[in-house]
Amino acid sequence: MGKNTNEGKRAATIARLGETIPYAAVIGLETARDEAGPLTVLRYRPSNIGNTQIPALHGGVVGALLEHAAIFHLLHAVEDDAFPKIVNISIDYLRPCRCADTFARGTLVKQGRRIANVRAEAWQDDPAKPVAAAHVHLLMP
Amino acid sequence: MTDAPSAKRLERLLEVFETIPHCRELGLRVVDFEPGSGTIRLDYQERLVGNVEFGFVHGGVITTVLDTVAGLAAFSTVEEGTSVATLDLRIDYLKPATPEMPIFGFAECYKTTRHVAFARGYAHHGDSADLIANCAATFMLGSAGYTIGGEKG
Numbered sequence: 001m002g003k004n005t006n007e008g009k010r011a012a013t014i015a016r017l018g019e020t021i022p023y024a025a026v027i028g029l030e031t032a033r034d035e036a037g038p039l040t041v042l043r044y045r046p047s048n049i050g051n052t053q054i055p056a057l058h059g060g061v062v063g064a065l066l067e068h069a070a071i072f073h074l075l076h077a078v079e080d081d082a083f084p085k086i087v088n089i090s091i092d093y094l095r096p097c098r099c100a101d102t103f104a105r106g107t108l109v110k111q112g113r114r115i116a117n118v119r120a121e122a123w124q125d126d127p128a129k130p131v132a133a134a135h136v137h138l139l140m141p
Numbered sequence: 142m143t144d145a146p147s148a149k150r151l152e153r154l155l156e157v158f159e160t161i162p163h164c165r166e167l168g169l170r171v172v173d174f175e176p177g178s179g180t181i182r183l184d185y186q187e188r189l190v191g192n193v194e195f196g197f198v199h200g201g202v203i204t205t206v207l208d209t210v211a212g213l214a215a216f217s218t219v220e221e222g223t224s225v226a227t228l229d230l231r232i233d234y235l236k237p238a239t240p241e242m243p244i245f246g247f248a249e250c251y252k253t254t255r256h257v258a259f260a261r262g263y264a265h266h267g268d269s270a271d272l273i274a275n276c277a278a279t280f281m282l283g284s285a286g287y288t289i290g291g292e293k294g
Contacts, residue, residue, distance in 0.1 A: 022190045023199035026166070047166040050209075051287050058163035059208040059227045064201020083192065086200050090231040 040069035070118040070136035073106025082141035178249035196240035206246035215258035
């Protein structure tokens with residue numbers, strides 16, 4: 001019970017941190033939470049389209065979603081409000097990311113003293129069918 | 142593997158680039174384009190900031206610039222009607238982008254096979270000896286992706 005309240009407070013603090021990022025508002029990134037834990041949401045907006053034929057979201061926006069999810073997942077995991085610095089990201093595009101809300105979650109693969117390795121996955125209708133995945137190295141603040 | 146693209150083909154690619162909603166949203170401009178390589182410019186905008194404390198643009202912005210320019214370079218190496226879709230993209234962030242400075246993203250498609258195009262590139266503020274980011278990207282050809290010219294696939 002006490003743990004849940006703390007987690008709730010922590011989630012609210014992190015969501016507020018997310019709201020301070022101008023670029024997050026431009027592409028529609030939100031920091032949410034569900035029963036499985038922290039969740040990053042990319043709201044659908046026509047200005048995020050990168051392919052008008054399929055149509056599909058721009059790969060760069062999908063990359064931004066995965067980067068954001070990785071950073072915010074790490075913030076949850078380490079309980080620190082200072083942003084880690086991104087060292088690199090490797091993004092695999094698995095399926096076309098259609099014109100709909102997209103969700104992403106991070107998993108802390110390894111937390112070292114200086115570097116954290118985070119895996120992030122993005123999906124639309126079905127978490128078992130990811131549209132993209134990334135692994136991200138982050139330098140601890 | 143394919144003949145060098147005609148000037149008309151490059152012009153057609155640029156026309157399509159101009160219609161991409163997210164590239165318009167960020168204000169990306171192609172400042173150099175030749176068969177197999179190109180450069181895109183993005184002017185600094187406060188709304189693209191990811192780190193409010195220092196005014197650094199979000200990494201996703203750099204990702205978008207490099208994905209776009211690498212895709213354009215890949216497109217310029219394939220025949221009309223062949224679709225191009227990003228398979229993977231790896232970016233090393235070498236230093237934060239300096240606030241107020243324009244960002245230039247360069248990419249070249251250095252190898253194109255029947256099914257895959259390989260590109261490499263980087264981002265800088267005007268001096269390619271002082272990089273913001275470095276990237277490697279591969280593109281799947283002839284599957285679900287963008288088709289420019291020819292019949293829509």
